[in-house]
Amino acid sequence: MSETPTFGLIDGNTFYVSCERVFDPSLRDKPTVVLGNGDGCCIALSPEAKALGLKIGTPIFQVPDAIRQQVCVRSANFALYGDLSARIVTILRDLFPRVEVYSIDENFVDVKGLKDPVAIALEARERILQWVGIPCCVGLGVTRTLAKAGNKLAKNQSKRAVKAGRLAVFHATPENIDQLPIEDVWGVGHRYAARLATEGVCNAADLASLPVEGVRARYGVTLARTQQELRGIPCGDLELEEPDRQQIVVSRMFGRDVSDPMDALATFATVACEKMRMKGLAAGALWVWLDGNPHNGNGFHVSRAIPLPLPTRDTGEVLRAVRFLATSMMRRGVQFKRVAMAITDWCMAWPVPRPTPLPPWAMPPSLRGCSMCLAGAPGVFWTLARAAPIPCSAAWPTH
Amino acid sequence: MRAHHIPDPPTLIGPIGIFSAHPLPMLAMRGACGFPSPAEDFFREDDRLDLNEKLIANPPATFLVQADCGGSMVDYGIHDGDLLIVDRSINVRPGHTVIVLWEGGFTVKKLYRRGNRIVLAASEGYAPIVVPEDVELDVWGVVRSNVHFHV
Numbered sequence: 001m002s003e004t005p006t007f008g009l010i011d012g013n014t015f016y017v018s019c020e021r022v023f024d025p026s027l028r029d030k031p032t033v034v035l036g037n038g039d040g041c042c043i044a045l046s047p048e049a050k051a052l053g054l055k056i057g058t059p060i061f062q063v064p065d066a067i068r069q070q071v072c073v074r075s076a077n078f079a080l081y082g083d084l085s086a087r088i089v090t091i092l093r094d095l096f097p098r099v100e101v102y103s104i105d106e107n108f109v110d111v112k113g114l115k116d117p118v119a120i121a122l123e124a125r126e127r128i129l130q131w132v133g134i135p136c137c138v139g140l141g142v143t144r145t146l147a148k149a150g151n152k153l154a155k156n157q158s159k160r161a162v163k164a165g166r167l168a169v170f171h172a173t174p175e176n177i178d179q180l181p182i183e184d185v186w187g188v189g190h191r192y193a194a195r196l197a198t199e200g201v202c203n204a205a206d207l208a209s210l211p212v213e214g215v216r217a218r219y220g221v222t223l224a225r226t227q228q229e230l231r232g233i234p235c236g237d238l239e240l241e242e243p244d245r246q247q248i249v250v251s252r253m254f255g256r257d258v259s260d261p262m263d264a265l266a267t268f269a270t271v272a273c274e275k276m277r278m279k280g281l282a283a284g285a286l287w288v289w290l291d292g293n294p295h296n297g298n299g300f301h302v303s304r305a306i307p308l309p310l311p312t313r314d315t316g317e318v319l320r321a322v323r324f325l326a327t328s329m330m331r332r333g334v335q336f337k338r339v340a341m342a343i344t345d346w347c348m349a350w351p352v353p354r355p356t357p358l359p360p361w362a363m364p365p366s367l368r369g370c371s372m373c374l375a376g377a378p379g380v381f382w383t384l385a386r387a388a389p390i391p392c393s394a395a396w397p398t399h
Numbered sequence: 400m401r402a403h404h405i406p407d408p409p410t411l412i413g414p415i416g417i418f419s420a421h422p423l424p425m426l427a428m429r430g431a432c433g434f435p436s437p438a439e440d441f442f443r444e445d446d447r448l449d450l451n452e453k454l455i456a457n458p459p460a461t462f463l464v465q466a467d468c469g470g471s472m473v474d475y476g477i478h479d480g481d482l483l484i485v486d487r488s489i490n491v492r493p494g495h496t497v498i499v500l501w502e503g504g505f506t507v508k509k510l511y512r513r514g515n516r517i518v519l520a521a522s523e524g525y526a527p528i529v530v531p532e533d534v535e536l537d538v539w540g541v542v543r544s545n546v547h548f549h550v
Contacts, residue, residue: 025500025503025504025505025537026503086459087458087459087460088459090458090459091459127488130460130487130488131457131459131460131487131488132459132460132487133487133539
């Protein structure tokens with residue numbers, strides 16, 4: 001047996017489905033899918049739904065009726081998933097000295113120096129299951145890649161078992177990862193996985209045993225690092241600071257084809273501006289893109305970006321620019337399946353104190369009930385109505 | 400595409416603002432009548448009362464639920480429409496008010512033990528449920544307190 005682990009990865013099993021099941025007992029043990037992107041595609045599947053042959057990313061309208069009638073379908077409720085995710089992070093911060101929030105359902109934790117990491121991992125799993133209602137699996141290892149591998153292996157060995165107990169924790173070492181298929185190794189994309197498979201590298205242990213120089217020369221430094229980590233040599237620590245994201249993107253695939261995406265874009269712009277102000281940033285440039293429906297043989301993609309004359313934090317200015325960009329690309333009679341807008345090239349705003357919510361009597365009447373006034377109060381006020389989308393005129397450019 | 404077979408997602412009243420604090424000065428009068436005490440001039444900072452802190456013992460395990468139980472729990476002080484503060488980290492014991500999964504739905508009941516059977520009791524006029532021995536009761540959470548709105 002190898003030395004004690006340093007990292008743990010705690011991951012909610014089929015997270016979105018589990019979140020729905022906490023509040024809707026009728027979904028338990030039933031094939032369940034969660035649809036994202038305007039109820040277009042499956043973004044989460046329960047094991048029962050996977051067994052029916054559904055895949056992540058499948059548009060729901062392509063699923064044969066016979067199968068569709070057997071599955072319970074839910075629209076994604078990201079406010080709910082985010083809330084449950086934050087609860088899980090709070091529980092983990094109580095138990096572990098350092099926690100890296102890796103994604104909405106995955107958290108790396110520091111288990112270095114803990115007397116019995118497996119026992120604490122089990123305690124964390126139990127607490128999350130009882131307090132929040134989400135079943136989790138835990139992978140442990142001396143590197144983050146091994147912890148991630150352990151998580152995958154724990155999932156495989158505790159499949160479908162909510163009360164999996166000890167089976168839900170797996171301590172991965174360089175010696176016991178031969179059951180992990182190469183495409184499930186963290187950092188190996190499916191293109192590399194296919195190429196490695198042709199050379200007889202089918203699982204994580206095979207990759208670890210390849211000569212180091214050969215991997216670096218033929219696959220590059222990233223895979224060489226992955227290989228080092230699989231051998232138990234750490235190449236990275238927890239990333240506790242959120243990386244500086246280069247852009248804020250809000251996009252949505254519509255459930256039906258839409259000829260006028262202006263309302264949706266206005267809502268996206270409002271959401272993106274709220275995110276931007278929370279981070280204390282200002283928009284330097286905007287980017288809007290519109291896609292047709294490839295399933296109708298209408299697979300065009302148009303996009304256009306503009307720099308703003310001056311960086312701005314004003315939703316109104318961003319809305320005007322987004323509207324200008326979109327109208328310049330819309331054509332009469334053209335239907336869209338997906339629209340997106342991004343704030344790019346943003347810069348730190350000059351130091352402005354975080355806005356505090358204005359009391360209702362102090363708000364200008366035109367802004368009453370508008371979420372922008374409350375933008376400084378995260379978490380508490382999201383249930384209030386968002387700003388109404390800007391009305392748009394029906395007159396489109398005909399060129 | 401929002402087909403008719405997709406029911407509305409469960410309504411959450413809202414997230415618990417774990418980091419929010421809205422402290423209010425605590426009045427020493429305890430709801431009694433009469434003059435405000437002159438001692439109120441001597442309130443210190445720590446005399447402030449935070450309702451979140453008072454009502455929510457364990458934020459990550461606490462969920463706010465609106466009671467939808469008609470008159471079935473009036474005898475136990477829960478009226479229809481009350482705000483239930485449900486703490487999932489409390490290990491259930493006889494005498495607790497609980498939200499349980501029963502016959503595919505959530506229901507609020509008082510949990511008792513009679514002999515070696517678990518009984519889910521409600522107001523007078525509502526028959527108590529005696530849980531059969533071979534059924535494993537699924538308790539969703541323990542109701543820590545409820546808030547009744549008089550206006």
